Amino acid sequence: MRNFFPPNWKSLKSHFPIIVWPYLASLLLILLGGFIAPGFESPDHLLLILNLASFLGLVAAGQSLVILSGGIDLSVSSVITLAGVVSATLMNGSNKNMLQVILIVLILGMVIGFINGIGVAFIKIHPMVMTLGMTSIVQGGALLFTNGAPKGSAAPLLSHIATGRLFGIVPYILLIWISIAIIIILFMHRSIWGRWLYAIGNSPKAAFYSGIKVNWVLVSLYLISSTLAALAGVLLTGYTRTSYLNIGDPYQLSSIAAVVIGGSSILGGEGTYLGTIAGCIIMVLLQSILPIISVPEAGRRIISGTLILLLLLLYGRGRKIRS
Amino acid sequence: MSFNIQKNTRYNIVETISLSHSWPVIIIYGVLIVMLFILSTINPTFPSVFSVTNLLSTALPLIFAALAQTSVVLVKGIDLSIGPAMSLIMVIAAKIMKDSPVSIGLTICICILIGLLIGLLNGLMVVVARLQPIIVTLASSSILAGLALYIMPQPGGYIPAIMNTIATGALVFFPVPLIILIGVLLLIWLPLHSSRIGQSWFAIGGNEAGAYYSGINTAKAKLSAFLVAGLFASLGGLTLAFQTLTGDPMIGDPFTLNSIAAVVLGGTSLAGGRGGAIGTIGGVLVLTIAVDILFFFQVSAYYQYVFSGAIVIFALALVAFSEFIRSKHFKQLQGQLKRKGDNS
Numbered sequence: 001m002r003n004f005f006p007p008n009w010k011s012l013k014s015h016f017p018i019i020v021w022p023y024l025a026s027l028l029l030i031l032l033g034g035f036i037a038p039g040f041e042s043p044d045h046l047l048l049i050l051n052l053a054s055f056l057g058l059v060a061a062g063q064s065l066v067i068l069s070g071g072i073d074l075s076v077s078s079v080i081t082l083a084g085v086v087s088a089t090l091m092n093g094s095n096k097n098m099l100q101v102i103l104i105v106l107i108l109g110m111v112i113g114f115i116n117g118i119g120v121a122f123i124k125i126h127p128m129v130m131t132l133g134m135t136s137i138v139q140g141g142a143l144l145f146t147n148g149a150p151k152g153s154a155a156p157l158l159s160h161i162a163t164g165r166l167f168g169i170v171p172y173i174l175l176i177w178i179s180i181a182i183i184i185i186l187f188m189h190r191s192i193w194g195r196w197l198y199a200i201g202n203s204p205k206a207a208f209y210s211g212i213k214v215n216w217v218l219v220s221l222y223l224i225s226s227t228l229a230a231l232a233g234v235l236l237t238g239y240t241r242t243s244y245l246n247i248g249d250p251y252q253l254s255s256i257a258a259v260v261i262g263g264s265s266i267l268g269g270e271g272t273y274l275g276t277i278a279g280c281i282i283m284v285l286l287q288s289i290l291p292i293i294s295v296p297e298a299g300r301r302i303i304s305g306t307l308i309l310l311l312l313l314l315y316g317r318g319r320k321i322r323s
Numbered sequence: 324m325s326f327n328i329q330k331n332t333r334y335n336i337v338e339t340i341s342l343s344h345s346w347p348v349i350i351i352y353g354v355l356i357v358m359l360f361i362l363s364t365i366n367p368t369f370p371s372v373f374s375v376t377n378l379l380s381t382a383l384p385l386i387f388a389a390l391a392q393t394s395v396v397l398v399k400g401i402d403l404s405i406g407p408a409m410s411l412i413m414v415i416a417a418k419i420m421k422d423s424p425v426s427i428g429l430t431i432c433i434c435i436l437i438g439l440l441i442g443l444l445n446g447l448m449v450v451v452a453r454l455q456p457i458i459v460t461l462a463s464s465s466i467l468a469g470l471a472l473y474i475m476p477q478p479g480g481y482i483p484a485i486m487n488t489i490a491t492g493a494l495v496f497f498p499v500p501l502i503i504l505i506g507v508l509l510l511i512w513l514p515l516h517s518s519r520i521g522q523s524w525f526a527i528g529g530n531e532a533g534a535y536y537s538g539i540n541t542a543k544a545k546l547s548a549f550l551v552a553g554l555f556a557s558l559g560g561l562t563l564a565f566q567t568l569t570g571d572p573m574i575g576d577p578f579t580l581n582s583i584a585a586v587v588l589g590g591t592s593l594a595g596g597r598g599g600a601i602g603t604i605g606g607v608l609v610l611t612i613a614v615d616i617l618f619f620f621q622v623s624a625y626y627q628y629v630f631s632g633a634i635v636i637f638a639l640a641l642v643a644f645s646e647f648i649r650s651k652h653f654k655q656l657q658g659q660l661k662r663k664g665d666n667s
Binding site: 072074119123124125126128129130132133134135136137138139140141143144147148253256257260265266267296297298299300301302303304305306308309312313317318319320 | 401403448452453454455457458459461462463464465466468469470471472473476580583584587593594623624625626627628629630631632633635636639640643644646647
């Protein structure tokens with residue numbers, strides 16, 4: 001076991017200089033929000049923000065791993081939608097078969113992720129295209145399953161988990177996010193698998209020649225990504241109590257944006273989930289500050305796009321060719 | 324020591340084609356011919372001026388979007404802002420265009436200038452600020468979509484009806500979309516492709532550092548690729564406006580990802596440096612005709628999503644497989660050369 005779990009956090013520490021930035025930025029945004037709307041910085045409201053960030057955080061966890069390996073997963077949005085409509089339809093508002101349905105949906109996510117992984121790793125289809133094609137297929141699958149009109153609603157117990165709070169304070173869903181985040185960070189930085197991940201992200205060829213089973217590691221990443229997206233879809237259904245056919249759409253690009261804002265390189269090999277967490281919080285903060293100052297949808301998009309660019313100008317710039 | 328490959332290795336016709344760089348393009352046009360054949364058997368009106376015009380005008384906006392994507396993909400970038408850029412151009416055109424010929428001409432010029440400006444800003448962020456293209460265009464797609472929504476919150480606006488007649492009509496026997504397409508290829512793509520800049524796109528896509536060290540102005544070349552993308556996106560937006568005679572701030576959204584699908588179907592490598600406009604146009608036509616055929620078989624619209632995804636994945640798997648065969652052949656070739664080198 002000691003071989004699988006290296007004994008220190010060295011690989012996490014090396015990322016600290018860059019992930020300071022996203023945390024600083026999120027702090028700044030919170031202060032700004034408090035300045036604009038008093039009460040924005042109150043613990044209760046911040047917990048609400050974290051609650052909302054949890055969904056994005058789960059999706060971005062898988063995305064973070066995939067991007068770290070130099071790939072990209074565009075299919076998360078459709079997997080969320082499929083998971084949402086399937087779980088709402090099958091649960092149909094009763095607690096009876098909740099666990100079975102969740103299991104079915106997670107397995108569905110695993111299968112989709114597995115196919116993605118096989119396509120990317122073994123058939124060598126470019127990840128962007130493979131997951132794009134898969135998006136189309138899964139979207140079609142969701143439409144066929146619901147026949148265009150989603151029915152049903154989430155089990156009451158699931159809604160309770162998704163909206164309830166432990167001791168009336170900490171949202172359960174935040175606890176789920178934290179526990180998954182801890183597991184992922186542990187595996188990224190204190191397991192051989194995590195080292196493989198960084199090695200593949202830096203150079204798949206070098207990783208291959210050092211004896212890493214590159215293809216299977218890649219398959220595992222896409223599998224994790226789709227499974228977490230499916231989990232987020234189920235929880236999102238619980239949160240909104242029903243499901244609709246574009247429930248997942250906003251997560252496709254915002255999960256990528258969260259990962260990149262969190263200091264990961266889109267080219268792979270650089271970044272950590274700890275940064276992505278800050279990225280998710282920033283994304284949710286942006287989405288919740290702007291409505292307060294009653295900026296219309298159009299202005300919201302313009303401002304959040306500009307802010308993403310500005311943040312990246314601060315710490316996301318590439319190296320010169322010469323260096 | 325001689326490197327005369329021809330003399331010692333004989334390839335049959337299949338191997339020759341599979342070793343050629345245009346192999347994916349040949350595949351896609353083969354598929355296109357088969358699809359045209361199927362379409363002509365199931366659609367009695369198919370090979371007629373009217374139906375060809377119809378087909379091409381359906382395909383034209385995506386062709387422009389995909390050409391825009393092609394130029395960026397060639398320099399190893401990707402442009403996620405094409406769809407929103409098209410929406411923005413479309414709503415601007417629908418907002419300011421009036422009936423007079425002067426106004427029409429002026430509007431077209433303004434729209435093209437705005438397209439170029441979008442390309443310029445994207446390009447500057449990539450070249451000067453050294454951000455990754457995918458992220459820059461992700462952010463700018465949000466900005467452009469916001470601008471389009473700001474200008475026109477609901478679909479509306481006005482485009483003179485004459486533009487529709489022109490854009491989707493036929494001049495005697497020549498469908499106007501075909502004329503536009505050939506015009507764009509001859510007047511924009513071909514000169515670009517054969518110019519120093521166009522050639523440097525391929526060099527950059529192949530190996531940017533290598534291109535830089537061999538004296539290519541990589542900054543200028545990358546910027547020009549984004550400018551061309553902006554130009555084509557504006558043409559696509561204008562085409563959309565002329566075809567629907569309105570402005571719609573959301574209509575462009577699907578074009579971003581569809582353009583990527585068309586580009587890779589047409590044999591342009593997302594890793595950069597390989598591909599071109601001819602293949603891309605083939606890719607768009609295959610996607611469009613596939614939807615047409617499904618429509619004729621009265622397949623449910625929901626299956627169309629499934630099929631179009633499956634087509635893209637299958638085609639890419641085919642290309643990947645051919646790459647595998649190619650690389651095997653190249654290895655053989657290298658082995659032969661090496662052996663010869665050792666002998667002499």
